[in-house]
Amino acid sequence: MATAISLVPLLFISIAIGSAATILAWRARPEPGSKPLVALLVAQSWWSTCIIFKLRAPALDAKLLWANLAWIGVVAIPVAWFLFALEYTGRDEYLRPRYVGALSVVPVLTVIFALTGQYHDLLYVRPTGAELNGVVLFEQGGPWFWITAAYTYILGVFGMIPILGLLTSDAVAFRGQSAALVVGLLAPWVTNVLFLAGLLPTSGVDPTPIAFSVSGIVYLAALTQFRLLGTSPAPNKRARQFLFDRMQGGAIVVDANDYVVDMNDSSVRILGIDATDVLGGPANEIIPEYDRLPEDGALPGHLTIGDELGGHPYDVTSTRITNVRGTPIGRVITFHDVGEHLRQQQRLEVLNRVLRHNIRTETNVIYGYVSRFEDDENAKTVKERALRIEEIGKKGRKAIELFDKTRDRTEPKSLHSLLDRCIESTRDSYPKATIERSQPNEDVAVAGLLRQVFSNAIENAVEHNPSDTPHVWVTVEMEGDTVYVEVADDGPGIAEYELAVLEDGTETPLKHGSGLGLWIVKWGTDIAGGEVRFTENDPEGSVVTIEVPVLSRDAQVVASERSD
Amino acid sequence: MGYANRPLVVGEIMSSEPRRLSIYSDGTDHQYSQFVSPLLTHLERTKDVLIHTSTYLVFIAMVQVATVMAALSIEPNPALAIIGLVTFAVYMGDRIADVDTDEVSNPGQSSFVRRHESVLSVLTAAAYGLAIAISVLGGPVALGVTLIPGAFWVLYASDWLPTIGSYFKRLKEILVVNSVIVALAWAISLVFLPLAFADAAFTPVAAVIFFYYFLDTFVNTEIPNVNDVEADEAIGVSTLPVVFGVDRTRQIAYGLDIVLVGFVVFAYLRGLLGSILTLAILVGLGYALVLAAFVGRTEHESRLGIAGEAKHLVVMAVILALTAGGF
Numbered sequence: 001m002a003t004a005i006s007l008v009p010l011l012f013i014s015i016a017i018g019s020a021a022t023i024l025a026w027r028a029r030p031e032p033g034s035k036p037l038v039a040l041l042v043a044q045s046w047w048s049t050c051i052i053f054k055l056r057a058p059a060l061d062a063k064l065l066w067a068n069l070a071w072i073g074v075v076a077i078p079v080a081w082f083l084f085a086l087e088y089t090g091r092d093e094y095l096r097p098r099y100v101g102a103l104s105v106v107p108v109l110t111v112i113f114a115l116t117g118q119y120h121d122l123l124y125v126r127p128t129g130a131e132l133n134g135v136v137l138f139e140q141g142g143p144w145f146w147i148t149a150a151y152t153y154i155l156g157v158f159g160m161i162p163i164l165g166l167l168t169s170d171a172v173a174f175r176g177q178s179a180a181l182v183v184g185l186l187a188p189w190v191t192n193v194l195f196l197a198g199l200l201p202t203s204g205v206d207p208t209p210i211a212f213s214v215s216g217i218v219y220l221a222a223l224t225q226f227r228l229l230g231t232s233p234a235p236n237k238r239a240r241q242f243l244f245d246r247m248q249g250g251a252i253v254v255d256a257n258d259y260v261v262d263m264n265d266s267s268v269r270i271l272g273i274d275a276t277d278v279l280g281g282p283a284n285e286i287i288p289e290y291d292r293l294p295e296d297g298a299l300p301g302h303l304t305i306g307d308e309l310g311g312h313p314y315d316v317t318s319t320r321i322t323n324v325r326g327t328p329i330g331r332v333i334t335f336h337d338v339g340e341h342l343r344q345q346q347r348l349e350v351l352n353r354v355l356r357h358n359i360r361t362e363t364n365v366i367y368g369y370v371s372r373f374e375d376d377e378n379a380k381t382v383k384e385r386a387l388r389i390e391e392i393g394k395k396g397r398k399a400i401e402l403f404d405k406t407r408d409r410t411e412p413k414s415l416h417s418l419l420d421r422c423i424e425s426t427r428d429s430y431p432k433a434t435i436e437r438s439q440p441n442e443d444v445a446v447a448g449l450l451r452q453v454f455s456n457a458i459e460n461a462v463e464h465n466p467s468d469t470p471h472v473w474v475t476v477e478m479e480g481d482t483v484y485v486e487v488a489d490d491g492p493g494i495a496e497y498e499l500a501v502l503e504d505g506t507e508t509p510l511k512h513g514s515g516l517g518l519w520i521v522k523w524g525t526d527i528a529g530g531e532v533r534f535t536e537n538d539p540e541g542s543v544v545t546i547e548v549p550v551l552s553r554d555a556q557v558v559a560s561e562r563s564d
Numbered sequence: 565m566g567y568a569n570r571p572l573v574v575g576e577i578m579s580s581e582p583r584r585l586s587i588y589s590d591g592t593d594h595q596y597s598q599f600v601s602p603l604l605t606h607l608e609r610t611k612d613v614l615i616h617t618s619t620y621l622v623f624i625a626m627v628q629v630a631t632v633m634a635a636l637s638i639e640p641n642p643a644l645a646i647i648g649l650v651t652f653a654v655y656m657g658d659r660i661a662d663v664d665t666d667e668v669s670n671p672g673q674s675s676f677v678r679r680h681e682s683v684l685s686v687l688t689a690a691a692y693g694l695a696i697a698i699s700v701l702g703g704p705v706a707l708g709v710t711l712i713p714g715a716f717w718v719l720y721a722s723d724w725l726p727t728i729g730s731y732f733k734r735l736k737e738i739l740v741v742n743s744v745i746v747a748l749a750w751a752i753s754l755v756f757l758p759l760a761f762a763d764a765a766f767t768p769v770a771a772v773i774f775f776y777y778f779l780d781t782f783v784n785t786e787i788p789n790v791n792d793v794e795a796d797e798a799i800g801v802s803t804l805p806v807v808f809g810v811d812r813t814r815q816i817a818y819g820l821d822i823v824l825v826g827f828v829v830f831a832y833l834r835g836l837l838g839s840i841l842t843l844a845i846l847v848g849l850g851y852a853l854v855l856a857a858f859v860g861r862t863e864h865e866s867r868l869g870i871a872g873e874a875k876h877l878v879v880m881a882v883i884l885a886l887t888a889g890g891f
Contacts, residue, residue: 012697012698012700012701013697015693015696015697015700016690016693016694016696016697017693018693019689019692019693019696019697020686020689020690020692020693020694021689021693022693023653023688023689023692023693023714024685024686024689026717027685027689045696049700049707052700053700053703053704056703
């Protein structure tokens with residue numbers, strides 16, 4: 001049976017380990033949690049020390065004094081633990097002096113009650129005397145004793161909650177840390193419960209600080225093995241909050257009953273409200289047309305927020321949040337300002353109209369007037385140039401159509417029929433050109449916008465070929481879910497500077513290509529999620545390889561798209 | 565550039581070949597290289613470890629405590645172990661903390677500390693933790709004395725309590741105050757720890773020993789500052805060599821050692837110190853005066869520092885010799 005005296009060596013060990021761990025934690029500053037951990041380990045070592053001094057004190061008064069001073073360590077531990085858990089898991093906003101002060105009220109009162117014990121029975125009744133082995137025995141604790149005990153356990157449990165959260169962390173190091181911290185906490189807590197229940201034969205000596213030496217070993221191991229304070233999860237929570245707060249779009253979190261539970265800075269700005277006024281209030285009071293929002297998904301059309309003078313259109317999306325069992329527990333409603341996008345779209349529409357209508361009309365007029373002149377070489381040149389201007393206008397319009405968001409750009413279309421149309425239209429425009437085609441029997445569906453890409457690639461191959469009988473080879477190959485359309489010609493090849501401009505992705509007044517055709521090939525392929533490569537043909541000419549994903553191989557889908 | 569150097573390297577390797585052959589042709593040399601060289605390397609490495617880890621200081625500190633115990637007729641007690649452990653923790657801890665600044669002044673030590681930093685860090689923490697646990701055996705006074713270095717660590721840390729931290733950090737920069745703090749902490753530890761464990765009172769004899777160690781440590785703290793004049797000046801730390809120059813510092817060291825000689829003789833005449841102890845301390849002070857003459861006049865300043873610390877071994881050796889000789 002363990003006696004009080006036989007605990008002494010264990011108390012010494014707990015002091016040695018506690019002090020060593022204190023120094024290591026001290027050196028880990030300013031890592032999150034290091035200061036509260038220092039306080040916890042000092043408190044534990046102090047508690048053990050006071051027990052030893054109490055046991056070795058010759059007189060009853062001295063024993064009483066050390067027993068009372070031990071309370072400093074006893075009550076500091078739960079506060080330090082709680083603060084450690086908060087800071088370590090990134091909740092350092094609670095480590096302000098006023099919160100620490102509030103948490104310390106019960107511990108400070110406890111120490112005061114302990115040191116003034118001769119005047120009242122709040123903490124415990126009077127000592128009954130000393131036993132032969134030097135252990136002071138007290139009667140049952142007074143009312144404040146149970147308040148302190150309850151407070152200690154509450155802080156212990158509250159501190160464990162965020163730490164346990166680390167157990168579910170994806171990072172192995174954090175899981176190791178969390179497990180170490182929980183074991184380090186449970187050892188003394190379980191010991192204390194057993195001691196208070198009278199289940200430990202320690203002759204009235206509280207062995208809890210000895211159990212804290214187990215915590216010390218665990219913390220030390222965690223410091224060295226799991227890099228307890230070197231690898232800290234503290235920034236995680238802050239980073240998520242930071243992203244939520246600073247994201248450009250507005251975000252409002254509502255619970256299952258449509259009450260606002262959180263909102264970011266942008267949503268406060270967008271809605272022109274004060275977060276403190278609306279948090280906890282009904283969402284339909286702050287979000288216009290709230291009832292029109294879908295449970296999950298995007299709101300059709302736009303939502304205009306603001307007064308008539310300064311209204312802004314927003315794309316609003318509702319995303320359902322579910323718990324681990326898949327039950328909906330709320331939604332995140334996000335607001336994306338589409339004002340600029342809509343304005344840009346309007347500009348494109350105007351440009352489109354200008355390119356489609358005005359340029360064509362003007363060039364037709366020029367063409368008509370020139371036809372009245374004598375049919376000499378000059379008039380022929382002017383006519384050709386007028387036709388080219390119209391062609392540029394047409395291509396510009398096609399390019400704008402590529403970016404027009406209102407159309408579904410990735411609508412699947414049959415590859416065979418797309419190529420059929422492109423080749424057919426090129427043959428109509430250039431009857432002397434020979435266009436050969438080789439493709440597998442299997443047809444697939446690709447993005448519909450590729451029609452512009454193929455047609456430009458094929459037309460370019462013919463158009464820029466000075467030969468009287470230009471030759472173009474269109475080859476289709478398939479590899480898994482990727483289709484390669486190669487357009488090869490026997491022309492002079494694409495000039496280096498044209499390719500360099502495409503590679504840069506932008507043009508300048510000094511460095512630019514000769515037209516829009518290659519740009520349409522590049523932009524269209526990019527939008528379809530593919531890539532385009534330009535190589536030289538053997539013995540002459542160029543090869544444009546358009547690599548795009550297959551959207552469907554389903555024969556029925558492809559057939560239906562073909563019939564469009 | 566690299567290729568230009570190549571023929572030279574090849575030439576060096578080739579020229580070394582005949583020399584290596586001649587070693588193998590001589591059996592004695594071979595044996596020498598097989599046994600003596602590794603032994604010398606091993607000894608050299610052990611010496612480096614002892615110096616880099618301050619282990620020699622641990623031994624010297626324990627000899628100082630033993631001297632106190634002999635002077636005060638106290639039986640050997642755990643104070644010996646505590647002083648050893650604390651010395652290791654404090655000096656090694658300092659070397660870990662100063663590993664960056666030592667890189668220029670003491671590259672060998674700096675690279676040793678950097679290589680073994682994690683092990684040394686745990687060892688110093690464990691040493692101090694063990695010292696604290698043992699000190700609890702000696703009661704509250706022993707615990708308090710053992711906690712003094714820890715208290716200074718806390719006070720110097722300006723991030724702990726910013727106002728107090730920076731105030732104490734400034735104390736480090738003030739002339740004389742910095743060395744007085746070190747000397748006081750050291751003298752308190754050396755004298756009060758053995759007393760606390762023996763449950764003995766602070767007698768006039770103890771006061772004499774206390775003053776002796778206080779002044780002696782003060783001198784031994786200022787002398788190594790001769791090496792660091794430029795560095796101390798750069799960081800704004802006032803030491804005797806920074807303020808008064810090296811020559812005047814040497815004279816101050818002479819003066820203080822002579823004051824100690826007078827003080828020890830006075831204590832002997834008043835019957836506070838025994839003849840063996842008095843003689844031993846005087847021999848030690850004589851040794852210190854000789855060393856003081858080298859201050860600022862030798863190129864081996866770090867060896868001078870170690871030699872200064874070894875004075876306590878001289879004192880103990882004289883005590884043992886005289887006691888064994890039946891004086």
